[in-house]
Amino acid sequence: MTQQGPPKWGRKVSRRDFLKLMAAAGTIVTFIPFIDWGKFLPNPTGKVSAKAKVELPDGSQANVKTFPVNHSESVIYPKTNDPVLNKESFRLWQFIRLPTELGGNANDVSAFRMYSMVCLHLWCLWKYWPDPGRKRGECPCHGSMYDPLTGKAFAGPASLQSPPSNVLPRLDLEIDTDGNVWILPPNWSPNGNGVVGFGRFLGGASQV
């Protein structure tokens, strides 16, 4: 064996090399369980795997029969038992029933929208203005405006940001036989329901 090369098949592995291999494998196996411990880092309250009620500020669940057309409420989602956390901007959502001209009269899920209230520009809280001539989401801070139909910013600084930072995160809704509105488990990614404070790609996978 004058030439050094890769060990050929069938060549005997020396005892020393074998030991080294075992030690390396043992080290890796020892530390493998800690990979999963990385789940310590993200906040688990953001993960919701079940349907949640659209709980209006008065404590009742939003219902398609009672919720007025061209109207909005802010909803806490995911709701916790901690009042400080519930005040958090990142948990505030605008629950909108669209105006008539945008299909708000429909008695199904297409009449409703639910967008994160955190403005994509600098994280102020925008809200929906139902006044005639407005009928749009407006941010009080720098005047970003959002289309209630899609959640896309059409004016102001947020509209200039490159995608996905120009479309609001959106929650998917469902209406049961009693007319109660439910929030489906979200997929927090720019291609899914979006990332609060960052945005969403329009036409992502989970959009209705």
Next chain:
Amino acid sequence: MSATVQDENGLVAFFRWVYAGIDRTIFMGLKFTFPGRFVSPLGFLGMLTFVVFIILGITGALLMLWYEPELDRAWDSVQNINNTIPFGFHIRNIHYHASNAMVMLALLHLYYQYFSGRYKIRNEIIWVTGVIIGVLTILEAFTGYDIIFSERAELAISIAASLTNSIPILGPQMRDAFFGGGFHDFVLRFYAFHVFFLPIALLGLMVVHFPRFLVFDVPMVMAITGAIMITGGVFPVDLGTKFVPTSPPGITVPEWYLTGLYAFLRTQYDKFITGVAWPGLLIFTLMIMPFIDRYRKFSWKDRPLVTAIGITSIAQIMVTTYWGFYIDPNIQKSLLERLVIDPIFFYSVMLLLVPLSFGFTYMMITLAKNSEASAKLQPKKPAAKSSINIPVNWIYVVFVALLAFQIYLNIAAYYAVLNGMKNFSLFIVGIIMLVFAGMFHIYRHGKAMAKAPPPPPPAKPIGPPAGAKPLPTAPRSGPATPPTTPAKPLSPPPTQKSTSASATQTSTGPASSAVPGSSPTDRSE
């Protein structure tokens, strides 16, 4: 303490014993030099940065006693520190201005090492760790002003989070993992980063970064401390406005060391490219510079390309930093027009700076070489030494006068606190620090004079260390020497005085390497 009976000076013996015990520790690997006369601070900017880091650690630890990293209490607790807690204003201002000073000193340190060529040839590890330390320093300062949770802090947090989100594929997960799920998590975690993760990483890296030769110049350290306090007194840092997500904030810009990055973001280009890729490229380029710089020589004059790259970077940093600050004052225009920077204009200016900087470098090098050549034609003058030549008696007079001045200042600072003039008292305390720096300088000057033989010897190889250029034979005399004895070696004072001296020092390699154990690269930090 009833320790030793036969030794009447038991305390001194104890200190000697402690000092001898340090022999077994890692500190003996470091060579501390306390300069015996004025030395240009350019050579030990790193040590000054470290001292400011320690100041930040002390003031920061004190602030931790009152600060509350909670979403709805953070700003109020800072307000409490600033307005209610006695001397909270002082501590907070020192902490804030020291953070700026640390970033500034680190930058100066970086560029001095770069232009003087000390960063290469066996100093690569020190350089690379230094660049990482610099980045962490900026992150440390950044997380610090974020946790006040003022409007400016909120701007910074939102930028940090959206930049992390913009990282391809794993961005949102990384944001979730490191920053958490909302404002509450952000404040708490930035606090954790600020007070533990980043400082501990900084300390660990500093262990690697420290060279074995360190200069601790008491007057300069005190002067820097005083300057920080005086800046705090003259420009006390404001609280900013508490961030309320439903009310329009005033126009804020980030801290000065991040406005350059902010200018890129204001072009509204893709966040990842402008906010992550560009700065990453800058940091990466900085890191590999010593490996690119293949010049055999050290002086900036002999490394035209490297010098030109350095000048270009300075020019671009200055222009982008200013541009990030600049917001069109014309309030007739919409906010958007005022805030958004035209990317084509912006990037073409940055490109234009490259040939300008190269031309400027070429001009400087030509001028320097010309003046060097003309200096050689003239008869050699003895190096102009701007030492203070006051008679010994007058040193005592000056000393007493300074002491009296300090007493007066102490009283003034006390009354200023009583009258609620917080920034004035901080200012006065800064002056006290400066006076102390002057006093220490006079002290070591007087000490050197006392030790100097009456007739100035021309060049004695083995003389008292007070002379200008004796060899430092004493450092090897053993660790048992207590640091306060006059026999403690004083480093051979580097003769550089002005900014051009950096070049002369490095270019006159043989001259300075005649002094054993102190080649130009040794005396850094």
